[in-house]
Amino acid sequence: MEIILAKSAGFCFGVKRALEMVQKALQDRSAPVFCLGPLIHNPAVVEELEQNGLQVIDNIRNLPAGRLVIRSHGVGPGVYREAAAQNLEIVDATCPFVKNVQQLAVFLVDQGYQVIIFGEKEHAEVAGVLESVGGNAFVIHGQEALPESGIGPKVGVISQTTQDIAGYQRLVSELIAQTKEVRVFNTICLATSQRQQEAAELSKKVDIMIVVGGRNSANTKRLTEISQASGTPTHQVESSNELKPEWFEGVQQVGVTAGASTPDHQIDEVIQKIRNLGGKQAVSAESIETKEN
Ligand code: F3S
Numbered sequence: 001m002e003i004i005l006a007k008s009a010g011f012c013f014g015v016k017r018a019l020e021m022v023q024k025a026l027q028d029r030s031a032p033v034f035c036l037g038p039l040i041h042n043p044a045v046v047e048e049l050e051q052n053g054l055q056v057i058d059n060i061r062n063l064p065a066g067r068l069v070i071r072s073h074g075v076g077p078g079v080y081r082e083a084a085a086q087n088l089e090i091v092d093a094t095c096p097f098v099k100n101v102q103q104l105a106v107f108l109v110d111q112g113y114q115v116i117i118f119g120e121k122e123h124a125e126v127a128g129v130l131e132s133v134g135g136n137a138f139v140i141h142g143q144e145a146l147p148e149s150g151i152g153p154k155v156g157v158i159s160q161t162t163q164d165i166a167g168y169q170r171l172v173s174e175l176i177a178q179t180k181e182v183r184v185f186n187t188i189c190l191a192t193s194q195r196q197q198e199a200a201e202l203s204k205k206v207d208i209m210i211v212v213g214g215r216n217s218a219n220t221k222r223l224t225e226i227s228q229a230s231g232t233p234t235h236q237v238e239s240s241n242e243l244k245p246e247w248f249e250g251v252q253q254v255g256v257t258a259g260a261s262t263p264d265h266q267i268d269e270v271i272q273k274i275r276n277l278g279g280k281q282a283v284s285a286e287s288i289e290t291k292e293n
Helices: 013-027 043-051 077-085 096-110 124-132 165-176 190-205 218-229 264-276 285-292
Strands: 002-005 033-036 054-057 067-070 089-092 114-118 138-140 154-159 181-184 208-212 234-237 253-258
Touching: 002 264, 013 033, 013 043, 013 067, 013 089, 013 096, 043 054, 077 124, 096 114, 096 124, 096 154, 114 124, 114 165, 154 165, 165 181, 190 208, 190 218, 190 253, 190 285, 208 218, 208 264, 218 234, 218 253, 253 264
Parallel strands: 002 253, 033 054, 033 067, 067 089, 114 138, 114 154, 154 181, 208 234, 208 253
Antiparallel strands: none
């Protein structure tokens, strides 16, 4: 059984950067380090950080003096205000690509556009972008209908960084058919679109796909959906313990990919377990392509 690992599986730039910032902050034991929500959508990594002293909190009211980590998903202006009022030192790990989405939302509102955000309303990133414009934007997810209140003459569109490009293109085409001016920014991050494209290509070549990553990680879920859409049996797992031997019966080729918040050691453990179930040494999807070209 051949194991093919997607080229860009695992940590993205924004997650690596956030982890490094937190690890650095934790080295200085002079003040507590708080994180508003789990740093990344990966329970094992979060647990390890907590063991090293990170305190995950769900609101910042009445904190003692210390440092507050803003996650790569970013937050709205309210958290910065509240943190300043409490004299908390900010460790701002907002991914620069997410900051860009927030700034574009503000720009579009200032320019008089009706803003539409393509993304999940409950996701922290989208909540932060919405708050940046005082809630003055519509959020549309997947194939949801356009706002009932109607589309104005000038529409500005941005996307949550981890959404899929095909869905975004669908929404933009629908908008173009309905109004005169549509200003679109492609804010889907390159790491995300590459990973999704690779998942789509790899899943078409293999008999089964394994997607490694946190169950509440939006970008991991998207990889699973993309793989499933190609008709290949796809299983999303958080750890190697969840792999079931029967998934691999009669399988010749296994594709493996992982979300942006999945550390290399979790991917390695999954690959090792598949090897124990009869898999050969894993090869990168890159080397497969090179062989074919
Ligand atoms: Fe940033 Fe893209 Fe990762 S937006 S956090 S580099 S998935």
